[in-house]
Each structure stands twice: as C-alpha cells, then as structure tokens.
Amino acid sequence: MMASVKDINTSDNLNIGYSDDYSAADLRLLELPSEVAEALESGLLKDGDLCLKGGDSDTLVCCTPEKTYGVRVADTSNTLLVTRSEGSDYIIEGTVGEHLELQICPPRVEKLKELLGKPYDGPQLESEIGQIDGLKSFEDLLAIVQASEKELKEALRKINAFELDGFWRILSEKYLSEKFELILNCAVAEDWKLTELSVNVISESLKSHDMTPTTVRCLLHMFGSAIDMTESNDIFSLDEKKVCQFAAEQLFKMQDNWPAETFIETWKEKIPDGMTSNEEYLEGLCLKSDSGALGGGQEYSYYPSSVLPKEVKKRMRLLFQKEASWTLSDITPYVRELTPPGSTVDKLLFKHARIYTDSNTGLKMVNKK
Numbered sequence: 001m002m003a004s005v006k007d008i009n010t011s012d013n014l015n016i017g018y019s020d021d022y023s024a025a026d027l028r029l030l031e032l033p034s035e036v037a038e039a040l041e042s043g044l045l046k047d048g049d050l051c052l053k054g055g056d057s058d059t060l061v062c063c064t065p066e067k068t069y070g071v072r073v074a075d076t077s078n079t080l081l082v083t084r085s086e087g088s089d090y091i092i093e094g095t096v097g098e099h100l101e102l103q104i105c106p107p108r109v110e111k112l113k114e115l116l117g118k119p120y121d122g123p124q125l126e127s128e129i130g131q132i133d134g135l136k137s138f139e140d141l142l143a144i145v146q147a148s149e150k151e152l153k154e155a156l157r158k159i160n161a162f163e164l165d166g167f168w169r170i171l172s173e174k175y176l177s178e179k180f181e182l183i184l185n186c187a188v189a190e191d192w193k194l195t196e197l198s199v200n201v202i203s204e205s206l207k208s209h210d211m212t213p214t215t216v217r218c219l220l221h222m223f224g225s226a227i228d229m230t231e232s233n234d235i236f237s238l239d240e241k242k243v244c245q246f247a248a249e250q251l252f253k254m255q256d257n258w259p260a261e262t263f264i265e266t267w268k269e270k271i272p273d274g275m276t277s278n279e280e281y282l283e284g285l286c287l288k289s290d291s292g293a294l295g296g297g298q299e300y301s302y303y304p305s306s307v308l309p310k311e312v313k314k315r316m317r318l319l320f321q322k323e324a325s326w327t328l329s330d331i332t333p334y335v336r337e338l339t340p341p342g343s344t345v346d347k348l349l350f351k352h353a354r355i356y357t358d359s360n361t362g363l364k365m366v367n368k369k
Contacts, residue, residue: 015089022092029080029099030071036064036102053146062102066150069102106340107147109155110310115141116161119172122179122210135167162218171218177253179211180219180246184272194274195237197224244281247271252286252302260288260298284333287323305334312338316352320368328355328364 032040039045045064052071054060060071075098083090117134120126136144138152145152161168171179186205187194197220203213220226220236223243228235247270251263258266268277282288284305290298303322309315312335319326319334332345339348349355353366 016083017089017091019084019091019093022094029082029096030062031074031099031101033069033102033104036069039064053144058108058146061105061108061146063146063148066148068105068107068146068148068151070105071100071102073098074101106310107145107151107155109145109147109152112141112145112155112161113159113170115144116168116170119175120164120169120215121172121175122215123212124210135169137166138163138168141168160218160222162214162221164214171215175215176219176222177250179206179209179215180223181250182206182209182211183216183219184243188272194243194272196227197236197238199234199236200232240275241278241281243275244271244277245285247277248282248285249304256302258300260300263300284336287330305337308334310338312348312352316368320353325365325367328366331366 036045036050040050049065050062052060052062062069062071080096080099081090081092082094082096083092085091115136117136141156142149142152145155147155156168159170161170163169183197183202183206186192186202187197190205192201199213199217199220202216202220203211206216217234220234220238223246224236224238226234227237244267248267250270251258251266264277264279271277282300285302286300287303288298288300308318315335315338319331328349331349335348336345339345346355349366352369354369355364355366357363358365
C-alpha cells in the first residue's frame with residue numbers, strides 16, 4: 001500500500017479516533033527512493049515487481065526487476081500516526097516510531113553455484129544417475145537469490161551456467177577441462193578456423209565423446225563469443241585471452257608453482273597455432289615472484305581471483321594475508337571487479353588500504369591501513 005505524509009492544519013477542528021483494529025506493532029513504513037516511488041506511481045513497476053528477499057540468516061534486501069537495495073531500520077524522531085480519513089474524521093490505524101529505508105547495494109550471489117546443485121558431467125552419467133534432486137529453475141533461483149532478475153541473469157552468465165531441461169546447471173571442472181581440450185585438439189586436427197567454429201560441426205564430430213550441442217554451445221560461450229546465430233546453427237569465435245588462460249589453468253592443475261621460464265615455454269606449447277601467449281593474460285590468475293621455493297629465480301604461483309570473496313573487506317583481508325605489500329599493478333587485477341560503477345580502483349584502494357610510493361623503486365605500493 002502506498003502512503004504519504006500529510007501536514008494537518010492545527011487550527012482546524014479535527015475529530016480523531018482509534019480504529020477497532022488499532023495496532024502499534026503490526027505496521028511497517030518503507031521509504032522508497034524517488035526513482036522507485038515514481039516507477040510505482042507511473043505504472044512502470046507492476047504488482048510483484050517490488051519484492052523483499054531474505055532467509056533467516058540473511059540481511060533483508062528489496063529488489064526491483066533491475067536493482068537490489070539493502071533494507072535498514074531508521075529511527076523516526078517523532079511518532080507517526082498512520083491514519084485513514086473519513087470526511088473530516090481521522091481514524092488512527094497504528095503508530096510508528098521507526099521506518100525502513102532502501103540503499104542501493106550489490107546483488108548477493110556468492111552462493112549461486114551451490115544453489116545450482118550437482119555439476120553436469122555429461123549425458124551418459126546423467127542418464128545413469130536419473131533424476132537429480134535439488135536442481136533449480138530460473139523461477140526457483142529468482143525466489144531465493146537476493147538479486148534482481150537482471151542481476152541474476154548476469155550472475156548466471158558470469159559463472160557460465162546454462163539451462164538444460166528447464167534447470168540451470170554448471171559444468172563440472174573435470175568435464176569442462178576434458179571436453180574443451182578435446183574441442184581444441186579436434187580444431188587443430190581438422191584445421192578448423194578458431195574464429196569460425198560451428199556448434200553443429202563440433203557436436204557431430206565429437207558425439208561419441210559424450211558431448212551434445214547444448215554442452216558444446218556452453219563451452220564456446222565460455223571461451224568465445226557468438227558471431228552468427230541461426231535457428232539451425234551457431235558460429236563462435238574463440239577469444240585468445242580466455243583460451244590462453246585456460247591453457248595456463250591446466251598447467252597449474254599439475255603443480256601450483258612453476259619456474260618462470262619453464263612455465264612460459266610449456267604454456268606456449270599448449271596454446272593452439274594462431275594464438276599468442278601474453279603475460280598480461282596471467283593477471284588475476286597467478287603471482288610472479290623474484291625468488292621462490294623452487295631454488296631461486298623468478299617463479300609463477302597459482303593464486304586465482306575467482307576463488308576470493310566478493311565482499312571487499314574480506315578480500316582485502318585475504319590479499320594482505322597473502323602479501324603484506326603489493327605493487328599497485330599486481331593488486332589491481334584482484335580488486336578491479338569489486339570497483340563500483342562510476343568509481344576507480346584507486347578510489348577503492350584509498351578507502352580500504354594505504355597507497356604510497358616506494359622511495360627506492362619509485363613504484364606505487366599498497367599495504368594494509
């Protein structure tokens with residue numbers, strides 16, 4: 001129910017009484033941001049478009065179809081009378097000493113992967129297992145996840161989820177690694193252009209390897225982008241950076257630390273012809289140190305940003321547990337995704353850390369406040 005605050009002329013003769021259903025505890029006032037109130041009043045937001053979400057252990061949020069707002073309690077300096085008017089009479093329905101207000105906040109999607117249930121391991125294993133409990137449709141997720149519909153779709157895209165038989169799934173790491181490497185090897189063997197890969201052609205060529213058009217399309221979406229989509233076929237172009245990062249991840253699955261020269265040489269060998277390795281592609285995936293545990297010299301150590309918390313303070317705490325001081329260039333890939341729209345990495349770090357210039361090297365450094 002929409003409500004407004006009314007100033008009453010105290011010089012008027014008023015008849016004020018209490019409703020038979022008067023309650024001082026059952027009413028809550030929610031103050032809406034102007035853009036939300038205007039959307040409701042103009043009809044841009046329909047019934048059900050504005051909803052509250054939160055479980056027993058969650059902090060309450062309010063979602064529109066596009067944004068998520070945190071809900072906080074704000075004290076009201078004066079007690080408010082919630083009334084209805086009947087002619088010149090005012091009937092008091094309740095009193096309110098505090099109200100709820102909304103502040104824009106990031107969507108809370110940290111547990112999204114867990115909610116999707118058992119990762120997908122291919123059609124053969126799925127048929128052996130039968131119906132899997134705990135799978136979620138988009139409607140199921142929208143009712144649970146503290147995010148707007150638009151933000152939920154974006155979050156599913158970022159974790160490379162796909163819809164299968166009405167449920168949203170993610171590929172298991174084993175299936176993902178094996179099948180994408182198989183696609184790359186087949187592309188090289190068949191001399192396919194990595195910028196023009198056909199879902200139909202790949203699916204037909206690899207159908208004996210427990211792959212379907214749905215999983216092929218998912219893998220190509222993860223490591224490339226669609227350049228032509230029709231009802232009968234989709235064509236994808238692989239992204240050099242993503243493919244190179246995939247190759248690097250496969251090496252780090254073999255061991256967490258590599259001598260720098262050995263890693264670069266081995267990495268180049270795993271990258272398909274036509275693509276070029278670039279050390280910039282390793283940002284946010286591993287750290288390069290001048291002397292490590294492998295007998296001196298430079299080395300790469302696996303430290304992916306993807307496994308770090310999405311909450312800024314928690315991530316900062318872990319980063320400074322890992323390294324007491326960071327160069328600005330080294331820490332940037334680990335905090336860039338946390339930067340709010342319209343802000344910068346520097347502003348984020350000024351707020352949560354200390355930036356200074358090393359007097360010996362002249363490099364900008366970052367450490368704990």
